Amino acid sequence: MARLKQTYPQDGFFGIGIVNQKDPENIGTLWRSAYILGASFIFTLGHKYKKQTSDVVNAWQKIPLFHYQDIDDLIEHLPYDTQLVGVELEQSAIDIADFKHPHRCVYLLGNEQSGLTRDVMKKCHRLLKLPGNYSLNVSVAGSIVLYDRINKT
Secondary structure: OOOOOOOOHHHOEEEEEEEOOOOHHHHHHHHHHHHHOOOOEEEEEOOOOOOOOOOOOOHHHOOOEEEEOOHHHHHHOOOOOOEEEEEOOOOOOEEHHHOOOOOEEEEEEEEOOOEOOHHHHHHOOEEEEOOOOOOOOHHHHHHHHHHHHHHHO
């Protein structure tokens, strides 16, 4: 079994979050994956998170969760020189196989029912597309993005 590469501050940083999450268990699962795969933080947009049993490694004690009211609130609080990367089944998005992850970035996932709105996608610096023609579970999609990032660095 291959070991995951440890990331350090000089490697940049990344965070990941969900806009208008519908199933609270997804945040707990994403939080766990984010911690294991080296994210600096996670966040929610729109709906706040309530602690779930899906966070079996107690990631809440290890990396922070932030909450933003909407996309404009998130953008206002993006760290300096940090790209916002939307993950969406969008024709114009860059396929994950060809995607070069920014040194400093925040990944934004939509919920499984409605994804990212056009307004949100327009405010992203780049869009990333996962394989397939159907929406994946949001915590699975986030885990794939994070694994791809550490696998390519």
